[in-house]
Amino acid sequence: MTPVLRPSPIAATVDFEVDGVQHGHLRLPYSRDDSAWGSVMVPITVVKRGEGPTALLTGGNHGDEYEGPVALFDLARTLKAEDVHGRVVIVPAMNYPAFRAGTRTSPIDRGNLNRSFPGRPDGTVTEKIADYFQRTLLPLADIVLDFHSGGRTLDFLPYAAAHQLPDKTQEKRCFDAVVAFAAPYSMKMVEIDSVGMYDSAAEEMGKVFVTTELSGGGTSTAFTAGIAKRGVMNVLKHAGIVSGTPETAPTRWLDMPSDDCFSFAEDDGLIEPCIDLGAPVRAGDIIARIHPIGRTGLPPAEYRAKLDGVLAARHFPGLVKMGDCLSVVATMEEAH
Numbered sequence: 001m002t003p004v005l006r007p008s009p010i011a012a013t014v015d016f017e018v019d020g021v022q023h024g025h026l027r028l029p030y031s032r033d034d035s036a037w038g039s040v041m042v043p044i045t046v047v048k049r050g051e052g053p054t055a056l057l058t059g060g061n062h063g064d065e066y067e068g069p070v071a072l073f074d075l076a077r078t079l080k081a082e083d084v085h086g087r088v089v090i091v092p093a094m095n096y097p098a099f100r101a102g103t104r105t106s107p108i109d110r111g112n113l114n115r116s117f118p119g120r121p122d123g124t125v126t127e128k129i130a131d132y133f134q135r136t137l138l139p140l141a142d143i144v145l146d147f148h149s150g151g152r153t154l155d156f157l158p159y160a161a162a163h164q165l166p167d168k169t170q171e172k173r174c175f176d177a178v179v180a181f182a183a184p185y186s187m188k189m190v191e192i193d194s195v196g197m198y199d200s201a202a203e204e205m206g207k208v209f210v211t212t213e214l215s216g217g218g219t220s221t222a223f224t225a226g227i228a229k230r231g232v233m234n235v236l237k238h239a240g241i242v243s244g245t246p247e248t249a250p251t252r253w254l255d256m257p258s259d260d261c262f263s264f265a266e267d268d269g270l271i272e273p274c275i276d277l278g279a280p281v282r283a284g285d286i287i288a289r290i291h292p293i294g295r296t297g298l299p300p301a302e303y304r305a306k307l308d309g310v311l312a313a314r315h316f317p318g319l320v321k322m323g324d325c326l327s328v329v330a331t332m333e334e335a336h
C-alpha cells in the first residue's frame with residue numbers, strides 16, 4: 001500500500017487555473033538563524049489561456065547551469081497570454097538556493113535536486129522542492145522541458161536529448177520533441193545512474209520529456225543561449241501551445257550505445273586534452289593524458305576511446321581528481 005504523504009509545505013502564490021500572466025513564487029518555509037520564520041522563494045510564471053496542453057519548463061535544476069535560466073527568465077518576461085493556447089508553467093531556477101549560490105547542489109543541505117526525486121514533503125529543502133514537482137507540477141504537464149548544461153565541471157556539445165523508454169509510443173513522442181527543439185546535436189541519452197532523477201519521474205508518469213546539455217563550464221555563451229531560446233519556442237510550437245511551425249535547423253544525431261561511452265579518471269592530475277569537443281575519434285585514440293603533478297619526470301596516464309564516434313563531453317577544469325568523469329564519446333548516426 002502506498003503510504004499517505006502529508007501535504008507539501010510549499011505554497012504557490014500563483015493560481016494554476018486562472019487565465020492570464022501571473023508572476024509569483026513557490027514559497028517554501030525555511031526557518032534558520034538569519035530568518036526565524038523565513039522562506040525560500042522560487043520564482044514561477046504561469047501563462048494560461050483557455051483549454052489546451054500544459055508545458056512545464058524548467059532551468060536551474062543544477063544551480064551552475066545557465067542556458068535554461070537565461071532562456072526561461074526571458075520567456076517568462078515576454079510570453080503573453082494571447083500567444084498561448086493552453087498553459088505554460090515556467091520555473092527558471094528549480095533548485096533556487098543552488099542557483100543563487102552558483103553551485104550544482106544546494107548550499108542548505110547539499111541536495112542534488114536531480115538525484116532527489118520523488119522527494120519528501122517532510123525532508124530537506126531540496127527534497128521538499130522535488131516532492132512539489134513530483135506531486136503538484138508534473139501531474140499538470142503534458143510536455144516537460146528541463147534544461148541542463150555541464151555546469152562548472154563538464155562541457156558538452158550542445159544537444160537536446162531524450163531517453164530510450166519501454167513505451168515506444170512515448171519514446172517516439174519524446175524524440176519528436178527533441179527534433180522540434182532543433183539543437184545542433186540530438187542525443188539518445190544513457191544515464192550513469194538514473195535513480196532519483198527528475199527525468200525518470202516525468203517519464204514514469206508518461207510525460208513527453210526533453211532535456212538538454214548545452215555546453216557548460218559554469219557559464220553560457222551567445223551561441224548556446226540562442227540555442228536555448230529558439231529551442232523552447234520550438235517545443236511550445238511543436239506542442240501546439242504557441243502558434244506557428246518550429247524554426248528548423250540542422251541537427252546531427254548522436255547515440256550513447258553503452259557504458260563504453262564514459263571514461264572516468266583513475267588518476268589525480270593535470271589534464272592535457274588530446275581531442276576537442278566535436279572532433280571525430282576512433283577506438284584506441286588517446287582522448288586525454290593526465291600528468292602527475294606531485295613531481296617531475298613521471299609519465300602521464302593515457303586515456304583512450306573505447307569506441308568510434310565523436311567527443312561529446314569532457315571534464316572542464318584543467319585539474320582532475322580520481323573518479324571524475326573525464327569524457328563521453330558518442331556515436332554518430334546518419335539520420336533519425
Ligand SMILES: [Zn+2]
Nearest residue numbers: 062065148149
Ligand atoms: Zn544539470
